[in-house]
Amino acid sequence: MIIGIFFKSTFWQYDIKEFVEKLKKNHSVIESKNIDHLLSNLKKIDIVVTNSENPNIIINIHEKDPNFLKYKKVVYIRTNTTTDILHIDEKKINSENINLANVYMTLNSLNYNLDKTNLELWKFRNYLNTLNLLGNVELMPIYRPSTKPSLSKKEFYKFYNLDLKKDIFTLFLTFPKNYYFENNSLNHEVETYLCKNPKLIKNIVSILSKKFNVVFKAHPLYRMQFKPLVLGDYWEKIAKKRTIIKMNDMKTYFKKYTFIEMKHGHDLNIFTKQGLLFSRSAFGYTNYLFDIPLLYITNNNRLLQNQFKTILKSKFNLKNNFYGSWDTIERLEKKTEFVLNRFIERFKLNEPYPYKNNNLLFGNSYNFNSDIWVDYINKIIEKEIK
Secondary structure, three states: OEEEEEOOOOOOOOOOHHHHHHHOOOOEEEEOOOHHHHHHOHHHOOEEEEEOOOOOHHHHHHHHOOOHHHHOEEEEEOOOOOOOOOOOOHHHHHHOOOOOOOEEEEEOOOOEOOOOOOEOOOOOOHHHHHHHHOOOEEEOOOOOOOOOOOOOHHHHHHHOOOOOOOEEEEEEOOOOOOEOOOOOOOOOHHHHHHHOOHHHHHHHHHHHOOOEEEEEEOOOOOOOEOOOOEOOHHHHHHHHHHEOOOHHHHHHHHHHOEEOOHHHHHHHHHHEEEEEEOOOOOHHHHHHHHOOOEEEEEOOOOHHHHHHHHHHHHHOOHHHHOOEEEEEHHHHHHOHHHHHHHHHHHHOOOOOOOOOOOEOOOEOOOOOOHHHHHHHHHHHHHOOOO
16 A cells, blocks of 8 residues: 655644654555645555645646546545635536545544534535545544744744743734624724734833743735735735735834744744734634643623634633633723733743643644554555445
8 A cells, every 4th residue: 555645834834754654664655745746656656645734635636637536545634723624626526526435534623523423614615514424524633733843942032033031922913814894793803903002012012021022923924924024915915905904004013023924933833932812813722732821812892702602603612712811902901011910920830721632622632643643544544445
């Protein structure tokens, strides 16, 4: 049996060395660093193993060899930490009549109920319903992002001119994807208020800087960078028209404060000690995977709690889903130092998060175990071609 494996890395990094080495004990493995290399070896491969950051690989395979999916298998291992389900081009699947019977996929409990019969999706996907009816969906943890940085701590700190004697406190922003939708209860109102309030930001940074290196992490956006500022085509074509926070409002912050580049986002998560979150970002319930307690800033109307409840549906649980503490933008503005220091003191010793190993959304994803993924692939290999 020859396994072709390609794990795509967009925002997070994945350590597959141990996984691959264990597969090699019983199988031949062709490891690819890009899709072109995988496709060039397709004739040699019996089963393709990929991750969920590479959704349209089945379409790429079909275009290369229309018969591959009739006689061989593709396995998607879920690495996505959000409610998003793979954005596979369903029109292409239907128009090309692509066979899904030999396509397998793992889902975590964020989107897949324990009885394995009910998909609880933020947005319905026909192809996923088909896979579920075929019995091709498996309830599992996610393949946890690597805990190894690409840069050493010393290299990272030097790149951003940080003080090695201080830990990092990160302000996590949704901008530049702070999109506005008319009459939509999911708009990022708290973060919008913050970004339009430079005095409050200055005060927050000033207080935190006494104990920490203070940095900002914007939502990753393809081909955007901050120093020097390069907006990128995604900003020009899409984000610029949709975000409620305009670029001119943010440029002052880019110049004044430290913004982490997208290419270093994974490393930042590893080096961050504590953080602030002002929006309904998925990082609000995946931060525990990086051991980062967050101070969640909602408002007096419990905006963030209600938004997370809308997104997480039946899996919403304030105690289980969120690692950190909650406060309001109203209180943060009036009692900035008190609110921040209270949070810092509570979590300065990394107060343990009791739901690392029994998480409602991610099961036991925290304790990465390559054996479960090897066992899963072996189980799929043993299945007959449909």
